[in-house]
Amino acid sequence: MPALLILNYDVHDRDLLHDYRGRATPILMVGTTRLIASTNDTIHLAEAPAGGTHTVVLEFPDVAEAQRVYSSQEYQEVLQDRLRATTPRSAMIVPTYAPA
Template sequence: MAAYLILTYDVTDQDRLLRYRNAATPALLGPDGGELVVSTSQTLHLPEAPSSGTHTVILRFDDADHARRVYESGSYQAVIEERLAATTPRIAMIVPGVP
């Protein structure tokens, strides 16, 4: 069953985030990675919950184990600090899709 890696954050350093994206793309979306579903700074927050970041990224993987393997891979862990330094993270989770 498909699973989704969902990240939301506020961008604090656009240049550094661009460096992160360039470095992270092969790790997250390469031959063993997932598929980009959403990457937007046009997140619309609804009044029923607090804001959870100005930018949203959703990646699709074959299953939750696949998403976790890619997230925990050495190639991604080598660049994750760039994102953490360039943003204020709000949400980071893996959720299963509908069977």
């Protein structure tokens, strides 16, 4: 069953984030991984505290693959640049279920 990797953050170093994206994209976009959303126009709802301005959603074939890619040494090395370039607000892997 597919799984979504959802990242939400505020950007404070656009150049460093741009460099991170160039190196992270080939690591994250493996196999059947799909980019679902990447926006700096995140709309927050009143029911929860506001999150970051930027949201990225990737769809992996399953939770195990999302965890494997995210936890890989290769990605962890470039992740440090995203963490320096942004203030993370939320990061999660969410399994998706098709309606019965």
